[in-house]
Amino acid sequence: MTTAIQQDVREQAAERFRQLGWPTTRLEEWKYTNVAPIARSEWKRASSAPATFDTQGMSLQGRALAELVFVNGHYVGPALQPAPPVVIKPIAQAPEEHYARYADYAEHPFTALNTANAQDGAYIHVQRAVEGFIHLLFIGTDGYESHPRNLIVAERGAQLSVVETFIGAGKYFTNAVTELVAKDGAVIEHTKIESESLEAFHIGTLQIHQERSSSVTSHCIATGGALVRNEINAALTGQGASVVLDGLFAPNGTQHIDNHTVIDHATPHCDSLEFYKGVLDGHSRGIFDGKVIVRPDAQKTVSRQVNNNLLLSETAIVDSKPTLEILNDDVKCNHGSTIGQLEEEPMFYLRSRGIGEEEARSLLVHAFAGEIIDRLKIEPVREQVRRALFAQLKDRLPERRERGR
């Protein structure tokens, strides 16, 4: 099922993972997230997809141009009917000029692990501007590991939106890698909805490669999973490219959600905007670790990085680490982060009109998160995210009440 080059890469990556091993918190890039629980567990590899599966209401069939469903890393359907100008093929048929050229398996252990074990995934190739979106739905089930692998290539001037959704049931481990290539003037919107089971482990990497005057927007919404790491790396390699990274993470209970991003300004006249919000409840932990690198040649770079966090309990923890690494002096860059709690005045105002405590909190949290949710352009996805966030808040209310008294 794989090309010779993929087989070659696979072996190199496997060797590299043996050398690197599982990352530890002694590494600067991993200091907030301990993956020992993933390494310690025994995972099964599915040899095929099960006959039945539950899409948990997250299917976007009928709304998407095409929806591809994968269970435990295996493609289950539907049968693909390539329709130009979008071509969708199994990842095994991805062209070697792009496959594994961007996501760095030499330095990133989980990318090496994925590359060595990559199963099914989508290769999406678009040559013109296309309205609408493609939906990739990944489902995990108890006891399994999966290594989904995708490649999205937008040719010169092409335009496309891709949504990846991750869900499942039980304790499982998803380690996904998507490489995204935007050629000159291409416009890509990428949305990731991480709604994994609350027992699941999720490591996901989105590797963005941008050429001249291309424009990429990434939305990363994380509400599920026991231990989650969302890694997004954007390399701006052509002049005039622009990237937007939006994110919302909303852990509750004992969830741990780590957002790790790198925006690499390698050429002049590129823009980047990063806007992440965290809503943390229970005993959860959230991390925003975002780095913007401006290389010596990248004059006239404009970059802005913002991370705002809302703590809903006294026991939730957030680490916010926006970092700028600027290696030339002809740039406009700023960054900032805030950590706060729900304000008393708005809360009282809503309650004084008859709105109950639970609904008042929910209204205020949605107002906070709304800035990110409203940036999602696909309406059914926006609704899914609103519901997921609402469920996150509602689940722990009795516990919170007790603490409040």
Added chain:
Amino acid sequence: MLEIKNLKAGIDGKEILKGIDLSIQPGEVHAIMGPNGSGKSTLANVLAGRPHYEVLGGEVLYEGKDLFSMPAEERAREGVFLAMQYPVEIPGVNNTYFLKAALNAVRKHRGEEELDAMEFLQLARQKMKVVDLDESFLNRGVNEGFSGGEKKRNEIFQMAVLDPKLAILDETDSGLDIDALRIVAEGVNQLRSEKHAVLVITHYQRLLSYLVPDFVHVLANGQIVRSGGKELAMELEQKGYEWLEQEVAATS
């Protein structure tokens, strides 16, 4: 409707209200006047259940029930409404969504059927006319970017929609020009009936020319030092508060 008995209350451990007695019957409009720092707003806030305000003694019965045993939202659902002195801006919470949620919470509590979006809009449009608010306000965030006068009119608009039994107006007249004052008074006057009661808290007499009270109480240093009819407000307007404070000091 409202029985305040020897109410002592304060904030941050400091006693501000030092024993208030006040009885309000349905259909009545009471005005509480008094100099700055006399405890007027403390009374309004403690009745509405604002955080940090503490009850230090006495009791308040609302329709025979212990008001202080109810959380703020329950007081609202039971028909107590506080028009705030400084309405807070809540960006991101849509005015329509907010007020519809509030109204339906109140209606549900009363055992009435909840209104759907169309029914609510119809009611809202009708009530907005009373306070001369533009319909575009419905689509904005709660009080977001409203001028001072618009915020006060929005309070009265909310009051009109929620139709409380007891409306408490905490210095709703402050910062209003004469036209806005008239609009606000008109909004309150429309609520007046034999079933509704109003407690107007104000520093100045001018609102009371449009919103004529049945009773006027003067609050000074945490106590009601004089009660009377509407003519008391006129007297205060002419003489100021000083003569009363002096008189009280002389007799105590």
